[in-house]
Amino acid sequence: MSDQPSAVAPPTGVEPDLAHHGDAEATAGLIDLAVNVRRARPPAWLADPIAATLTDLARYPDPAPARAAVAARHRRHPNEVLLTAGAAEGFVLIAQALRGVHRPVVVHPQFTEPEAALRAAGHPVERVLLDAADGFRLDPSRVPADADLVMIGNPTNPTSVLHPAQTVAALARPGRVLVVDEAFADTTIVPGHPGEPESLAERRDLPGLLVVRSLTKTWGLAGLRIGYLIGATELLSRLAAVQPLWAVSTPALAAASACASAVAVQAERAIAAELAADREHLVARLAELPGVRVVGRPASAFVLLHLPGATPIRAALRERGWAVRRGDTFPGLGPDWLRVAVRDRNTTDAFIDVLRETMEA
Template sequence: MSPTHSRAPRDHGGGIDAAIAAHGGTRAGWLDLSTGINPEPYPLPAFSPEDWTALPDHAAFAELEAAARQFWQIPGDARLLPAPGASALIARLPALAPAGRVQITTPTYNEHAAAFAAQGWQVTGSGPSEARVLVHPNNPDGRVWTEGDASTPLSVIDESFCDVMPSRSLVHLADQPGTIILKSFGKFWGLAGLRLGFAIAEPEIIDRLADLAGPWAVSGPALRTGAQALRDTDWATQTRARLTRDAARLDRLLTRAGAELEGGTSLFRLYRVNDAATWQQRLAKAHIWSRIFPYSPHYLRLGLPPASGWERLEAAL
């Protein structure tokens, strides 16, 4: 018998199954705009049988690390650790220091606060602290931070969405003591199901995270896909331009429908509306899923539709 868990699920995008239960339809018939995942993902490479049947070898990890170092311009004294998604790293970061106070400015991605609280840290929005988390750019409002904001003994800079604005990256801080840069492969490259993320930091921190993660934490297919995608700078450049155009197109649609732009990135847009729950329900009747937030009755967040979804969204609005 599987164990039961009383803890309520944390608030995230997705949740198509619940939307289907409430509004009908099938998963294939829904347009999910509740996440910030690129709707036109990087094309998967051709996998070899060994990618699936063999434990990943050191050469595969080295190839991925070399591609990542070049793509993100990682400082020479910093090291990199691949992991099965940035969330796997977020859960382990609070163990790197004795529990104390961690400053997390809200609203932001809620897994950071949950991870620190689960390991005995006091989460605070301001004031003196031993650790700080900066989601850069922030989810959901797109706020960007500066290197002066990362001034605590343990500073976590979550750059899961920063690949749309590489010039604003703070990865050059990764060789500073106590500073950890997180990267996510699922957002910009649109392959969230691949489960690939990275921590970039000084060697001592990476060694400790590697001990917590264990061996072979990343699959062979993820290693191959990540290395190929990170070397494909032409795809990245073209994708940034397309995302910028599509974000502007989404803004035009929503503002014509009466929403006010609040912020976001070129992967997701945050709007202020009179009643976010009503907007979500109206879109759901057309089997379009959006994101609203328990802390604001006015925030509505939308990801970008795929090419085939624009007319459908416009009709629903």
């Protein structure tokens, strides 16, 4: 790896709004293609355990059973799992606990909360910007060799690119904490692969690895706030030391246990296969529109589009009842980018018709 700093300092001009998220776009009354949360009702094996906790809320939460269940799912020891109030809390804990790092680097474009959390904790963040012309492919040599904290998403939000596990693993090294945001790992699938392709969650041989996971996307639990971190016991202990007491509620713990079950994992694989078919349909329909370009090879629950004049088109779509995610709040993108969530084929077909009419107008 080269020790020449390819990370770039934040520009001195207008900075992307790191605090902007898709929920700000998906206002009431609009068809939501801006948020990547699956909208289906939770199945009984998930909803019933959550509901059962509502009669016992006087008791303080006990994370031990849920931690053991999540650990077993990923073939880890319970001490290698830290449950959090959503993946976003994990980024805050990392930023607060690792104040001793001297060169944190965030690989962009990606979810903005990791950098926002670092900046809020006073860290001077550097960026490595992946190139759209290269399909947002990760080149580990572009990360400075002396970076002692590196953060990357896989699959990456908003690009939907799934990096090879061995490429991401090449970023790990002694003296560095490597944070891999796998919030959408359960949305990915490769035919013939029995599990989650390219996930590092079961890897115990990589120094400094921290995997961030979320249960809010596939199972529609964004309002419940449940996620977890996976890593070495010593590293997780540092993060646990700055976590508030009883940070994860009893209903959220019940959801974590249920989502770690064999039934849940099997259901996830089926949902990922259905999502892949719906995603292929969306990409094929987008290819019919002149001027619309899907960049990279999408592998998750959303697709990133390059569309000149995207800002007025997005506004016009809102007037016609459709919400899509603006791209200019992600470092490395700009006003000509949009992120669109994958939905069922009927919804996609209706959206393509409206998008075509909007572009023509």
